[in-house]
Each structure stands twice: as structure tokens, then as C-alpha cells.
Amino acid sequence: MELDWRRRAFVVGGVLGALLGLGAAYIYVNAAEQSGETPEVTPGTAVTIGLSLLALLRQVASIGEGGEVKKKR
16 A cells, blocks of 8 residues: 555654654653652743744745745745
8 A cells, every 4th residue: 555645744744743742741741750849830931832833833934835934034
């Protein structure tokens, strides 16, 4: 069974996203255990992480468009 490029992109993206998510969770839990405290994510931290993820997704989308993200100077 041969996958077309769209399905292959979804499969590879899904697997990579899951692995990166698991890696991030492992690092987060490991750091929390080493500090001995229960971490709390504040709304400000969540917004910062969300905006960073949006910027990353924008860069990935620009790869699909064949262009580069223009940097503000």
C-alpha cells in the first residue's frame, strides 16, 4: 500500500508531534521531580507557550508555501 504525499505528511507529522510532545512532558516532569515542587502553569506562561507554538507553526507553513518568513528589522 503506497501512501500519497498528503497522507505521508500527516502520518510523519503526527508521529513527530507525538514524540516531541512526549519528550517535552518527560523533560517537564523530570525537572519538577528534581526541584521537589509541584509546578503550576500560570495563564501568562500558557499564553507565552501558545504564541511560541503559533510562531513555529507559521514557520512550518512557510516551508509548505516554498517561501521564507520575513524577519522584522
